[in-house]
Amino acid sequence: MPDIEKIKAEAKRLLQEGVVDVVVAFKAGDTPLHPQPAFFRSPEEIDNLVYGSLCQNNLATFLTRMPKQSKLGMVVRGCENRSVNALVVEGQKLRENLYLIGVPCEGIVDWRKIVNQVGEAVLNVREEADLVMVETRQGQATFNKKELLHESCLRCIHPTPISADILIGEALPEGDPNLARTAVEEFESLPREERFAWFQQEAERCIRCYACREACPMCYCEECFVDHTNPRWTESGATPAGMQAWHIVRAFHQAGRCTSCGACERACPMDIKMTYLTEKLNHDIRSKYNFEAGMDAQTQPPFATVTLDDKNRFTV
Amino acid sequence: MNLILEKQTLPALLRFWQEDHDVYLPQKLGQFSHFMPLQEQTDPLLGEPHNTRIPPKSLFLPMTETLVKYTKYGTYKEVDPEVESRIIFAIRPCDAQAVKLLDTVFEQERYTDPLWVERRNNTITIGLGCHEPCHNGFCTTVGYGPFNKTGLDALLTDLGDSYMVETLTEAGEKCFQHLTPASAQTEALVAEIQLNAYNSMEIAFPTVNLKEKLEQNFNSDYWKEISESCLSCGVCTFLCPTCFCFDIVDETQRYERVRNWDTCMFRVYSLEASGHNPRPTRVERTRQRISHKFVYWIDQVNQIGCTGCGRCVRYCPVGLDIRAMLRQVQQLPLEVSHAV
Numbered sequence: 001m002p003d004i005e006k007i008k009a010e011a012k013r014l015l016q017e018g019v020v021d022v023v024v025a026f027k028a029g030d031t032p033l034h035p036q037p038a039f040f041r042s043p044e045e046i047d048n049l050v051y052g053s054l055c056q057n058n059l060a061t062f063l064t065r066m067p068k069q070s071k072l073g074m075v076v077r078g079c080e081n082r083s084v085n086a087l088v089v090e091g092q093k094l095r096e097n098l099y100l101i102g103v104p105c106e107g108i109v110d111w112r113k114i115v116n117q118v119g120e121a122v123l124n125v126r127e128e129a130d131l132v133m134v135e136t137r138q139g140q141a142t143f144n145k146k147e148l149l150h151e152s153c154l155r156c157i158h159p160t161p162i163s164a165d166i167l168i169g170e171a172l173p174e175g176d177p178n179l180a181r182t183a184v185e186e187f188e189s190l191p192r193e194e195r196f197a198w199f200q201q202e203a204e205r206c207i208r209c210y211a212c213r214e215a216c217p218m219c220y221c222e223e224c225f226v227d228h229t230n231p232r233w234t235e236s237g238a239t240p241a242g243m244q245a246w247h248i249v250r251a252f253h254q255a256g257r258c259t260s261c262g263a264c265e266r267a268c269p270m271d272i273k274m275t276y277l278t279e280k281l282n283h284d285i286r287s288k289y290n291f292e293a294g295m296d297a298q299t300q301p302p303f304a305t306v307t308l309d310d311k312n313r314f315t316v
Numbered sequence: 317m318n319l320i321l322e323k324q325t326l327p328a329l330l331r332f333w334q335e336d337h338d339v340y341l342p343q344k345l346g347q348f349s350h351f352m353p354l355q356e357q358t359d360p361l362l363g364e365p366h367n368t369r370i371p372p373k374s375l376f377l378p379m380t381e382t383l384v385k386y387t388k389y390g391t392y393k394e395v396d397p398e399v400e401s402r403i404i405f406a407i408r409p410c411d412a413q414a415v416k417l418l419d420t421v422f423e424q425e426r427y428t429d430p431l432w433v434e435r436r437n438n439t440i441t442i443g444l445g446c447h448e449p450c451h452n453g454f455c456t457t458v459g460y461g462p463f464n465k466t467g468l469d470a471l472l473t474d475l476g477d478s479y480m481v482e483t484l485t486e487a488g489e490k491c492f493q494h495l496t497p498a499s500a501q502t503e504a505l506v507a508e509i510q511l512n513a514y515n516s517m518e519i520a521f522p523t524v525n526l527k528e529k530l531e532q533n534f535n536s537d538y539w540k541e542i543s544e545s546c547l548s549c550g551v552c553t554f555l556c557p558t559c560f561c562f563d564i565v566d567e568t569q570r571y572e573r574v575r576n577w578d579t580c581m582f583r584v585y586s587l588e589a590s591g592h593n594p595r596p597t598r599v600e601r602t603r604q605r606i607s608h609k610f611v612y613w614i615d616q617v618n619q620i621g622c623t624g625c626g627r628c629v630r631y632c633p634v635g636l637d638i639r640a641m642l643r644q645v646q647q648l649p650l651e652v653s654h655a656v
Contacts, residue, residue: 031452034635037545057634061547116347119365120630121451137451205346207370207379207577209550211633227584236565237380237576267633269551270369271346 001127002103002169004051007075010101010166012046020073020099024062026055032125033111037062051075052127053109053145058263060084060217064092071097077105079152079261081161082294083217086257086301092220095297102164104172107145107153110266114148117141152262152275155179162295177286180260184283187276198276199244205270206243212274213250215267218257225249251277256285256301259293318503319481319495321472330354333403333491337440340375341405342368351375351404362406366450367625371557372404372411373418376435377577383431383564384573397431399438403491406444409464409471410455410623414557415441416467420617421560440487443468444479447513454520454639455624462517463510473506480506520639523610523620525650530611533648534603542641543602545634546581552628552636553579553605558613558621561585580604606641 011023027038027048035055039062040046059074060083066072072093076084081100088095114122114134121137132143146154157175161167187195210226213219225233226246234249235242251274258278265274285291289302321329331354333339339354342361348369349361386392415436422432446453446462455461465471469488472479480498483489498506553559554577563578563585578585581602586595595601613621622638629637 029635030637030640031629031635034632034637036635039544062545112347119451121365207550207554209554209579210582211547211549211551214547214549215633223584227582232568235567236563237567237574239380242380267547267549267551269555269631269633271348 001106001129002051004049006168007051007101007103008046008049010168011040011049011073011075012043014073014099014101015040015043015046020071022066022070023049023073023075023101024059024066025049025075025101026051026059032122033114049075051103053107053132053148054111054125056108056111056150056263056266057215058083058217058261060087061215061219061263063087063098063217064220068093069097071099073099073101075101075103076161076164077103078156078158078160078162079105079259080217081164082158082259082292083261085163085294085297086259087217087220088297089294089300090257090304100161100164100166102161102167104160104167104169105153105156106159106172107149107156108262108266109145109148110150112271114143117143150262150266151183152260152265155183155279156260157292158295163297180279181283183276184280187280199247200240202273203244203247204240205272206238206246207270208238208243208246209269211267211269212264212272215263216254217261217263218254219250225253247272247274247277250274251281254278255281256289256291256303257293258282317483317489318498318506319483319492320498320502321479321481321492321495323477323479326360330358330360330405337401337403339403339405340372345369351407360406362444365448366453366630367408367411367627369555369627369631371414371555371625371627372407373415373557373560375402375404375439376415376418376432377422377560377562380574380576381431382572382574386571386573388571397434399435402435402439404439404441406472407441407468408625409443409445409462409466409468410453410460410625411557412441412443412467413455413460413464413623414467414625417558417613417617417619417621417623418560440469440491441467442488442491443471445471445473445510445513447474447509449513449517450626452626452629453624454517454626456514456517457520457523457639458620458622458624459523460623462513473509475502475505475509520624521642522646526642526645527611527614529645529648529650530607532651533645534607536648538644538648539599539603542636542644543598546598546602546636547634548581548583548598548601549633550577550579550581551631551633552638553581555627555631557623557625557627558609580608606638606645610642 014020023040026035028050029035035050037057058080060080087093118134118136118141124135126133130145132145134141157177160171234245260282262275291302330339334354340351342349343352344361349364350368351372382395384392384394422429449462465484469485471482480502481492483492561578562575564575566573587593609621
């Protein structure tokens, strides 16, 4: 776990010296399982800054919600750094208006895994090295952090921020890309009927609250295709067709842009699995185009580029 | 009347009801509980310390439903709800109270929603009180409680191997007519359980002057502060048992006019045809959500439009907690009016 005091010191310096107008990070939540995204505008406020495994959001989602010209500081983990890069590539922010405080990430704890085991009456959560100590009304439970990590974090390839302005803590070793591949291949090896049944079961639990969309840094369209009324692209209701269309098209819009952070799944109130779709696209983009989203702040994703020497596969 | 229902006889009773009714009760769906019809192999999930993920308002106001079917030749036909007689078993008091509140919306003198009324008239609600109130719920704060009886035909109190059933209406009495009456001793025990449950709940925020403070601070920076981390998704409102907004859409490909749940938290909700949006940002939308529950409901029916079920607290993806938001409101200034 990186030294929280060093993160705070750097955040404080940025505000004191006027390097940035606001620092986006986390503060302690109103409930112990849910630290909240927070916006610090004065050095004094930095005392409330927290960092821990329960910080479940991808803070890059707030980048497009802040005024374009503002100078933003942000505490970023590996995936958040890449999301920021991908947004810079897409012209959503000038890199010089950003200051990234990088934190090597040991993975995000999925609060649901705690609640499923000890119930919701959680009074306090403490982290010590690889352990997570949860105090409940009934007593204390200790978990190995690894058991509680969100699936996306278990197969994370780039835990260390790749282009932060400062890195707090030691860089962590890169993850094994085979883990991400294996997850995709396992799903692909299932018979078609089983895959479709899984897709139906997940998609049709949807209540169309669009928490996945709002939690995703890359979903920043002023008007989403589902909100468009003329023409209407999908069925409006929570019908199987409408919900399937939402999940498929949402995933497709992420091809070459998704950084596998898993914020969509963590935001879902219905525990719907979504990363099996985006991971497949990420895998395809990696293997067919040798591209990973957000690895630098210049390269356009494959599906966003058109060049004169593009191959015309339909000609001889 | 107070009766004793042995837990081991419950499956038989559910089957007995099933002869004349569709019986809905909480069952496990994935990692959470959900109201579903009783099936051959149903395993009721009654020991959950808190509520079903989706509130039972969905049994009266489905997420999506067809209102009218039409043809391209200009003829149309309203959809008949065709609701069978239903029993909703083990609904929690906060959710039953919420449905009762929603009656004031859908069963107004001048505007009555026939689908809502049809479903309400054909439904018996049997409540399960909360002897161990859930951690994030705050029903007592908003004037209700873990054994609140409003909107119920009968209320159950868990006694370990049995329930004590309090029948509250004729319909409720009919459901339990063959049971033995509870002894005076049991009744006293139940009263104690209910009181203890009530007393175990902390007051999450003071409600005194809350409405006035919200009204007076309509333009306060407070709204900017609390809405900054809001994602403007629909989790809090869709999972809210008292949120009832819907949108009516013509699904022209299948010639149906449908209504879908909608929410004031979405940008497009208040977007007008001209392009103007009176609630353009998360600031106005968050203010609307809170004010509706704690100001406008009171204006309209003199009751707080929140039953304290705690779902919005539990599932907000950025950890926003309405209890903390309202505690903060109570810190805002209140101008005392000296007008004569």
